[in-house]
Amino acid sequence: MKLLEGKTLSNEILNSLSERIEKVKNGIKRPPSLSIINYFDDSPSAVYVKRKIKVCDRLGIKTDLINPGEDKGYSYFLEFLKGVQEDSSIDAIMIERPLPSGYENIKTWDAFGARKDVDGLSSLSMGKLFIAKNMDEIENGDFFVPCTALAVIKIIKKYSINIEGANIAVAGRSSIVGRPLAHMLTSMDATVSLCHSKTKDIVSIFENSDMIISAVGKARWIKADMLGENCAVIDVGTNIDENGRMCGDVDFENVKDKARCITPVPGGVGPVTLACLIENVVKAAERNMEESR
Ligand code: NAP
Numbered sequence: 001m002k003l004l005e006g007k008t009l010s011n012e013i014l015n016s017l018s019e020r021i022e023k024v025k026n027g028i029k030r031p032p033s034l035s036i037i038n039y040f041d042d043s044p045s046a047v048y049v050k051r052k053i054k055v056c057d058r059l060g061i062k063t064d065l066i067n068p069g070e071d072k073g074y075s076y077f078l079e080f081l082k083g084v085q086e087d088s089s090i091d092a093i094m095i096e097r098p099l100p101s102g103y104e105n106i107k108t109w110d111a112f113g114a115r116k117d118v119d120g121l122s123s124l125s126m127g128k129l130f131i132a133k134n135m136d137e138i139e140n141g142d143f144f145v146p147c148t149a150l151a152v153i154k155i156i157k158k159y160s161i162n163i164e165g166a167n168i169a170v171a172g173r174s175s176i177v178g179r180p181l182a183h184m185l186t187s188m189d190a191t192v193s194l195c196h197s198k199t200k201d202i203v204s205i206f207e208n209s210d211m212i213i214s215a216v217g218k219a220r221w222i223k224a225d226m227l228g229e230n231c232a233v234i235d236v237g238t239n240i241d242e243n244g245r246m247c248g249d250v251d252f253e254n255v256k257d258k259a260r261c262i263t264p265v266p267g268g269v270g271p272v273t274l275a276c277l278i279e280n281v282v283k284a285a286e287r288n289m290e291e292s293r
Pocket of ligand 1: 173178196197202236238269270271273
């Protein structure tokens with residue numbers, strides 16, 4: 001089994017940004033800036049928020065952590081996002097999930113505009129992603145791609161896993177991971193089965209797949225007997241087990257001797273997602289710099 005660890009790739013991406021960040025600082029006389037909206041301090045994403053801020057601090061990117069206040073309601077939130085959109089000192093915005101009930105919809109993702117939407121959730125970014133025909137158009141387009149989906153593609157490329165003509169099962173069809181990922185894998189000539197909670201006989205789909213990517217959020221549910229021979233496994237899931245430890249959707253200890261290669265959790269997709277987000281923040285700031293000239 002080959003371990004597809006993500007920390008090295010994450011560091012490579014982050015280290016490649018220093019020069020670009022300096023250019024932005026010189027060009028617009030301020031550091032690139034990211035506003036992070038986080039409603040719930042005790043949510044599972046709180047730990048990732050701290051990591052994002054730490055890495056941004058290290059690289060010289062300014063961050064603001066904002067809780068708009070659930071008690072102020074949804075209309076206030078939309079107005080608040082509009083204010084962020086109009087604020088020229090903010091290059092990028094990241095909305096942490098979960099949001100208060102009823103807030104997670106396209107109206108929210110569109111409220112601050114595609115230019116600052118570094119997680120690629122706005123309808124404009126999504127539309128451009130799904131129209132793009134190949135990875136070249138996707139990676140070099142004037143829009144952002146959801147960071148977790150992009151991180152999986154970067155891991156596949158980093159480890160030179162050939163997916164042309166491969167059968168890939170993606171478990172989980174959310175708009176931040178499964179759907180954009182399925183589209184990108186298809187554009188790389190893989191044949192994708194996009195599975196979800198209503199998929200019939202998911203095990204037979206898994207058994208016939210060259211690669212399984214799980215983004216479901218169910219601790220250690222994928223076992224060795226669900227895999228065919230020589231299967232690559234990418235685990236997007238981030239769960240907390242009954243002992244309070246972070247784990248993936250894949251039962252790593254059970255699967256590792258059967259899989260051809262596998263990402264660990266923690267230390268796999270997560271750090272690369274973070275690096276993709278920061279790279280998108282720099283891209284947003286560069287675009288602001290170009291347009292202010
Ligand atoms: P989500 O919006 O809750 O979506 C979960 C998906 O899993 C849904 O499409 C659901 O199907 C599907 N599903 C549920 N039970 C299933 C089953 N038994 N078999 C097959 N599919 C099933 O979750 P998400 O936001 O995409 O996140 C998924 C996981 O990835 C979570 O653990 C999250 O923490 C993790 N994550 C990690 C990163 C990272 O950087 N590593 C980033 C983002 C998310 P239906 O559509 O039918 O309900």
